[in-house]
Amino acid sequence: MQSDQDAPALPHVPFTEEASADAATADAPRPAWRGWIHAGTFPFAVAMGIVLISLAATPAAKAASAVFMATSMVMFGVSATYHRFPWGPVVKRVLKRIDHTNIFLLIAGTYTPVAVCALPHTLMVVVLWVMWSGALLGVAFRVFWIGAPRWLYVPLYLALGCAAFLILPQLFAASVPMTVLVLAGGVAYILGAAVYGFKRPDPSPTFFGFHEVFHALTVVAFAAQWAGILVIALDPVR
Structure with missing residues (x-):
């Protein structure tokens, strides 16, 4: 009878089953800064979300800003x-x-x-459907194949994030400052994804490693995009 250790690894794993990635990193050094960047950002994300919702000009802008706030809080809090x-x-x-x-x-x-806040109604509906459908598919992918290699799932993050390039004319028409800030945040996210994917630069594996560089870039990206969203929420096109 074939033992569990000899059984072939499958992409589909139960929610709590050990994946090869966990075993490979179990003995890796843990930088002293691990987790502190997002822990420190969490209360600021809450405060920034409250400010954004309070200042948003319309009920629709407030509701959409609340979605952004909720996903930001969950991301930083869980991380x-x-x-x-x-x-x-x-x-x-x-x-x-x-x-x-x-x-x-x-x-x-x-x-x-x-x-x-920035798109005509029909295009808004299309973008929201595409983004949330893609996000839910990505969620399913990461839940059931947590041990997938970085080169496979990092491009999925990038593809979904870079979809904004398809609607750049409409975004610039709505607000140039908003678009520039959102794109700047996107660039920071892309740089962070590259650092995470290549595990470089890795300044100090025991103090501030590549993962901390990645986390720092996500905070920069979040701040830039929050500012861009604030710009358009104060003066939405609809």
Whole structure:
């Protein structure tokens, strides 16, 4: 009879089953800064979300801004919780799945106020359907194949995030400052994804490694896109 250790690895894994990626990184050095960047950002994300919702000019802009706020809070909160504490194997694997799926949700959550506040109605509906459908597909992918290699799933993040290039004329027509800020945030996210995918630069594996560089870039990206969303939420086109 074939033992469990000899059984072939399958892409589909249960929600709490150990994947090869977990085993490969179990003994990796843990930088002292691991989790602190997103933990420190979380309360600021809450405050920035409250400001954004309060200042948004219309009920639709407020609702869309609330979606952005919620996905931002979940992303930073779960990331800090997952990375900061030495969880047991089962809890760690569950949090890892949630952490990775939150990236897709934040992408869709960021597009939501941009689409609602800056695009004509028909195009807004199309963009929201595409973004949230893609995000939910990405969530399913990351839940059921957490051990997938970086080169396979990082491009999925990038493809969904870079879809904004298809609607650049409409975004620039709505607001040049908003578009520039959202694109600047997108560039920071892309740089962060490259750092995460290539694991470089890795300044100090025991203090501030490549993962911390990635987290720092996500904070820069979030701040830039928050500012862009604030610009259009103050003066939406519809």
